[in-house]
Amino acid sequence: MGYLRLRWLLRAVVIAAAAACVGGCVPKRGPRVEPMRQQVESATGLPQDVIGTSMGDLVITFVGHGTLMFACGGKVIHVDPWMQLADYLLLPKADLILITHEHRDHLDPAAVAAVREDDTQIILTEACAGKVAGGIVMKNGETRRLLGLTVEAAPAYNVVHMRAAGQPYHPKGSGNGYVITFGKTRVYVAGDTENTPEMKALQDIDVAFLPMNLPYTMTPEMVADGARAFKPRILYPYHYGETDTSELIERLKNDNIDIRIRPMK
Numbered sequence: 626m627g628y629l630r631l632r633w634l635l636r637a638v639v640i641a642a643a644a645a646c647v648g649g650c651v652p653k654r655g656p657r658v659e660p661m662r663q664q665v666e667s668a669t670g671l672p673q674d675v676i677g678t679s680m681g682d683l684v685i686t687f688v689g690h691g692t693l694m695f696a697c698g699g700k701v702i703h704v705d706p707w708m709q710l711a712d713y714l715l716l717p718k719a720d721l722i723l724i725t726h727e728h729r730d731h732l733d734p735a736a737v738a739a740v741r742e743d744d745t746q747i748i749l750t751e752a753c754a755g756k757v758a759g760g761i762v763m764k765n766g767e768t769r770r771l772l773g774l775t776v777e778a779a780p781a782y783n784v785v786h787m788r789a790a791g792q793p794y795h796p797k798g799s800g801n802g803y804v805i806t807f808g809k810t811r812v813y814v815a816g817d818t819e820n821t822p823e824m825k826a827l828q829d830i831d832v833a834f835l836p837m838n839l840p841y842t843m844t845p846e847m848v849a850d851g852a853r854a855f856k857p858r859i860l861y862p863y864h865y866g867e868t869d870t871s872e873l874i875e876r877l878k879n880d881n882i883d884i885r886i887r888p889m890k
């Protein structure tokens with residue numbers, strides 16, 4: 626753990642210890658992530674959810690657009706950090722950074738520089754590799770063990786929506802989604818994709834983030850079709866731009882999926 630991150634965590638622990646003592650000195654959500662959750666909340670006001678896993682609580686920070694931060698088991702993971710959405714100097718340093726593809730709203734070298742430390746691991750695609758030093762390229766279908774977690778790279782591409790005839794916004798083989806396994810909890814961040822056969826064949830996904838911004842990714846109908854196929858327990862539409870999230874809720878109302886809408890335009 627780098628010095629800056631250690632110092633940041635220590636500061637968070639001190640602040641949270643003081644806060645926790647008001648309620649009787651009993652941290653309710655595990656000793657490591659709750660101080661960090663409170664620190665992020667007070668520093669940025671970004672919305673957060675907490676989901677229990679066998680590794681302890683998973684804190685999800687909804688940075689906005691296609692950008693997320695996860696914290697679990699003392700590890701911090703930034704997904705597609707983008708300076709336009711948040712002041713990354715106020716967010717915890719990364720143990721792991723996941724980049725889905727090279728478009729500028731997903732790959733922001735300045736945000737990567739703001740959260741990386743010497744020992745931060747960076748997973749990215751081939752098209753991103755020339756823009757961020759020291760990243761590890763993962764191809765579609767590859768799996769790695771990192772920091773006690775399993776990370777799988779899933780394909781992310783367009784089948785229907787095209788920039789021009791024969792030119793998908795996201796060509797097959799170029800972009801990644803990621804399935805991150807925290808203990809026994811499998812979290813799928815789809816990246817910029819449609820409801821591909823590979824998505825529909827996913828197994829045992831507990832939490833899914835599916836994009837819905839148009840015309841680049843999926844309509845609510847396509848998201849509903851994908852989700853109905855692999856049945857996540859919890860579904861967050863994310864990166865949804867101006868698309869109407871209520872249409873997705875209506876389409877999946879009989880499918881027993883917990884759909885959660887967060888500010889992820």
Ligand SMILES: [Zn+2]
Nearest residue numbers: 691728730817
């Ligand atoms: Zn995008």
